[in-house]
Amino acid sequence: MRASRVITVLVLLAAIVPVAWFTDYHLFQLTMVVVYAIAILGLSLLTGFNGQISLGHGAFYAIGAYTTAILMTTWEVPYWATLPVSAIVCALVGFLLGLPALRLGGLYLALTTFALAVAIPQILKYKLFEDWTGGVQGLVIDKPDAPFGLPLSPDQWLYLFTLAVAAVLYVIAWNIVRGRIGRAMMAIRDHAMAAEAMGINLAMVKTRAFALSAMYTGLAGSLGAIAVQFVAPDSFGVFVSIYLFVGLVVGGVSSIGGTLIGAAFIEFVPNIADKVSKAAPGAVYGVILIAVMFLIPGGVGGFLLGLWRKAAKAR
Amino acid sequence: MLQGVIHQIMSGIATGGIYASVALALVMIYQATHHVNFAQGEMATFSTYIALTCINLGFPYWVAFAIAVVISFFIGLAIERILMRPLANAPVLASVGVFVGLLLIINSLSGWFFDYTIKQFPSPFPDRPMLGGYLSGHELGSTAVTLIVLILVYLFFRHTRLGLAMRAAAFNPTSARLVGVRVGWMLALGWGLAAAIGAVAGCMVAPVVFLDPNMMSGILLYAFAGALLGGIDNPLGAVLGGFAVGVIENLGGAYLVGTELKLTLALVIIVAVLTVRPTGLMGRKVYSRV
Numbered sequence: 001m002r003a004s005r006v007i008t009v010l011v012l013l014a015a016i017v018p019v020a021w022f023t024d025y026h027l028f029q030l031t032m033v034v035v036y037a038i039a040i041l042g043l044s045l046l047t048g049f050n051g052q053i054s055l056g057h058g059a060f061y062a063i064g065a066y067t068t069a070i071l072m073t074t075w076e077v078p079y080w081a082t083l084p085v086s087a088i089v090c091a092l093v094g095f096l097l098g099l100p101a102l103r104l105g106g107l108y109l110a111l112t113t114f115a116l117a118v119a120i121p122q123i124l125k126y127k128l129f130e131d132w133t134g135g136v137q138g139l140v141i142d143k144p145d146a147p148f149g150l151p152l153s154p155d156q157w158l159y160l161f162t163l164a165v166a167a168v169l170y171v172i173a174w175n176i177v178r179g180r181i182g183r184a185m186m187a188i189r190d191h192a193m194a195a196e197a198m199g200i201n202l203a204m205v206k207t208r209a210f211a212l213s214a215m216y217t218g219l220a221g222s223l224g225a226i227a228v229q230f231v232a233p234d235s236f237g238v239f240v241s242i243y244l245f246v247g248l249v250v251g252g253v254s255s256i257g258g259t260l261i262g263a264a265f266i267e268f269v270p271n272i273a274d275k276v277s278k279a280a281p282g283a284v285y286g287v288i289l290i291a292v293m294f295l296i297p298g299g300v301g302g303f304l305l306g307l308w309r310k311a312a313k314a315r
Numbered sequence: 316m317l318q319g320v321i322h323q324i325m326s327g328i329a330t331g332g333i334y335a336s337v338a339l340a341l342v343m344i345y346q347a348t349h350h351v352n353f354a355q356g357e358m359a360t361f362s363t364y365i366a367l368t369c370i371n372l373g374f375p376y377w378v379a380f381a382i383a384v385v386i387s388f389f390i391g392l393a394i395e396r397i398l399m400r401p402l403a404n405a406p407v408l409a410s411v412g413v414f415v416g417l418l419l420i421i422n423s424l425s426g427w428f429f430d431y432t433i434k435q436f437p438s439p440f441p442d443r444p445m446l447g448g449y450l451s452g453h454e455l456g457s458t459a460v461t462l463i464v465l466i467l468v469y470l471f472f473r474h475t476r477l478g479l480a481m482r483a484a485a486f487n488p489t490s491a492r493l494v495g496v497r498v499g500w501m502l503a504l505g506w507g508l509a510a511a512i513g514a515v516a517g518c519m520v521a522p523v524v525f526l527d528p529n530m531m532s533g534i535l536l537y538a539f540a541g542a543l544l545g546g547i548d549n550p551l552g553a554v555l556g557g558f559a560v561g562v563i564e565n566l567g568g569a570y571l572v573g574t575e576l577k578l579t580l581a582l583v584i585i586v587a588v589l590t591v592r593p594t595g596l597m598g599r600k601v602y603s604r605v
Binding site: 047053055100103104106107108110111112114115116118119122123125126127238242245246249253277278279280281282283285286287288289290292293294297 | 349350351353398401402407408409411412413415416417418419420421422423424426427431532533536539540543575576577578579581582585586589590593
């Protein structure tokens, strides 16, 4: 069996073990790690593999979260059934935003998506949508119980559920990146003109990458909303987008495994740094972000992969 | 009705002056290095805190103002020398990453040193209506200050040797270096000037919006919109764009979308300019050989 498969199986096993003896709070934290990992994976597909920089993925996260919350509160749709709807909604929004993004090169796209991230809480608060979004108050969701009378607490069940969804999404992402579409995405990232000359339809691949990426991050938003049981405009400020970006860079922009490292980073570092001072998490994020840019541009994931390859060569 | 419109336009020009200053700061850095400084707003907020600290220490307003501007200049200079220099030829993602990191660090430092509570910031101008009641004393005063700054910057670039050298360094670094311009220092100087202009904008806007570590995030958005509207490689265009965005924002907020969606208006301007006319109204079209 290939080494990468072995690692995947080991990671999955290691992920299931905590269910047995972790407290509910720690399981909740792990659930959020998985949620952020999916969100960062979405960002990675766009920024890492397709070279379109987004500083506004918090907006898709918010749209996914709100789609689920609205479906669950207004129409009493079961939580699992909101996921496909949320995926479709987010993919559609992503596709539509991908159209103007086609005309924007690297920096301008970063700027525009940054503007989207700053503006999104305001849009969510807007009074015309208040009947659905709950305005400034936000919406409260019930936590789902384990189905079929399984002897699991809601937190244990939700963690396993999130893990299962994540596993499916990771397999899909892995296959996309490894296949024809992934190679086309990376060719556009590395040299758009050469890619076009080889017959890749730039507009189609880029807009679809945008849609795919938005779908991933939106699904993460849905799962995150179910786990947190609450959505409100002010929890989707510009910092969500920035934290996702930080997680992406720390894990490694084009490293699928690195997204897990980045997600653990953005979930646990604030908890640790918060004990120092309220300002510490931001400062730590900033310093580490700059340090990664200067020292290991490939992120922790890229760095580990490099070590692995070196070791394999030496053998 | 007409009076209301005139009033909105006038105060739009007053806030537009702030956007114009920040837009000018953005353009100065963009022209020289082709980077968009996402941390420009946080830097300006930090400068405003420096001014407030000096005022609280007992300095007269304008002395505190001058101290803040000078310190900001050196902070800008230092950031360029230490952080930006090594990234001169790095990919866009690296520079965006460093700017975002800078944004996070400066934002936390503001909160750490100066506390997260919302603070009042004094205005040096009399608090009474002026120009027949269309503008407050502060609005008129801050517009005057921004105009003076813009004129000074213009004179500096047009009529001094240093200004000429800086323009040369931004326009064609290789040739500038060949005729003896120290290009690296010119870029650092540009950063310093941008930070100083940001400090002025921060001090002028703080009495209106109150001072907290996130004060400038919305303003930065309008400044982006202004810079893009005017043309991000054209200082004059960016300044006019900043004023235009101020007026559009005020009129739109009053008659079109309401105050709750003002930031979204900035987003719409940005997307519209970039898709319809990416060079902005006064920008230069850039051709590149393949």
